[in-house]
Amino acid sequence: MDENQDRYKRSYPISWDQLHRDAKALSWRLHDQKTSWKAIVAITRGGLVPAAIIARELGIHYIDTVCIASYDGQNQGEFTILKKIEGDGEGLLIIDDLVDTGSTIKLLRDMLPKACFATVYAKPAGKPMVDVHVTEVSQDTWILFPWDSEVQFVEPIVGS
Numbered sequence: 001m002d003e004n005q006d007r008y009k010r011s012y013p014i015s016w017d018q019l020h021r022d023a024k025a026l027s028w029r030l031h032d033q034k035t036s037w038k039a040i041v042a043i044t045r046g047g048l049v050p051a052a053i054i055a056r057e058l059g060i061h062y063i064d065t066v067c068i069a070s071y072d073g074q075n076q077g078e079f080t081i082l083k084k085i086e087g088d089g090e091g092l093l094i095i096d097d098l099v100d101t102g103s104t105i106k107l108l109r110d111m112l113p114k115a116c117f118a119t120v121y122a123k124p125a126g127k128p129m130v131d132v133h134v135t136e137v138s139q140d141t142w143i144l145f146p147w148d149s150e151v152q153f154v155e156p157i158v159g160s
Contacts, residue, residue, distance in 0.1 A: 007140065008140055008141065008142035009140040009141075010138065010140060010141040010142065011141070011142050011144055012137055012141050012142070012143050012144065013144040013149065014143060014144065014145055014146060015146055016146045019049065019050070019120070019145070019146055020053060022120045022121070022134050022135055023049070023050040023053035023054055023057075023120055023134075024053060024057055025134045026050065026054060026118055026119075026120050026132065026133070026134045027053070027054045027057035027058055028057075029118075029132050029134065030054065030058060030093065030116075030118060030132060031057075031058060033116075033132070035116065036091075037058070037060060037091055037092065037093040037116070038062065038091035038092070039060065039062040039063065039064055039091065039092055039093070040054060040055050040058075040060050040062070040063045040064070040092075040093045040094075040095055041063075041064045041065065041066055041085055041092050041093070041094045041095070041112075041115070042063065042064075042065050042066075042095050042096075043065075043066055043068065043094065043095065043096040043104065043108070044065050044066070044067045044068070044082075044083075046096055046097035046098060046145065047065075047094075047095045047096040047097055048065070049097070049147070050095050050096070050097055050120050051063060051095040054093075054095055054118075060093070064085060065083060066081075066083060066084065066085050066094070066108060067081070067082035067083035068080065068081055068082065068104055068107065068108075069082060070103070070104055079103075079104070079107055081107075084111065085111070085112060087112070088112060088113055088114045088115075089111075089112025089113060089114040089115025090114040090115070091114075092112060092114075092115040092116070093115070093116050093118060094108060094112065094115045094116065094117045094118065095118055095119070096117075096118075096119045096120075097119065097120055097121065097143075097145060098119055098120065098121040098122070098123070098143055099119045099121075099122045099123065099126030099127065099129055099130050099133065100123050100125070100126050101123075101125045101126050102125055102126030102127075102128065102129035102130075103126075105117055105119075105126060105129040105130060106129055109129065116131050116132070117129065117130045117131050117132075118130060118131060118132040118133065119132075119133045120133065120134050120135065121133065121134070121135050121136070121137055121143055122135070122136050122137075123136070123137055123138070123139045123141070124136070124138070124139050125139055
């Protein structure tokens with residue numbers, strides 16, 4: 001997060017339990033659409049865990065990935081497509097953990113215009129790019145996902 005300290009004023013840590021609950025809530029919203037998807041496509045890497053939870057909840061057994069590198073620290077905003085999905089996206093449910101600026105989703109929408117795009121978390125700039133999301137956070141919030149952190153001892157403020 002060091003290179004983004006000026007951009008992010010808040011931190012929002014997500015536990016594994018909370019992520020599971022939020023992904024399940026996204027499953028409920030998707031189920032309410034009464035749509036039958038033929039496959040889930042996880043946007044790697046952040047979409048892998050939510051996609052697994054949603055696939056279980058919705059009984060979808062075909063899971064694929066689209067692999068895009070966009071956050072390399074120095075060239076944020078430049079994309080490298082590592083693995084594509086063929087077709088126009090019809091019948092596909094595209095899952096990611098977060099839509100931030102919406103640029104990754106826009107790239108995929110151009111590739112898969114008939115797909116349904118869903119994220120667990122959404123920031124205001126990217127929210128219009130997804131069809132379904134669960135939780136909105138402010139644009140200046142850094143979401144600390146459980147796979148990016150670990151629990152460790154912290155010294156108390158006052159020594160014992």
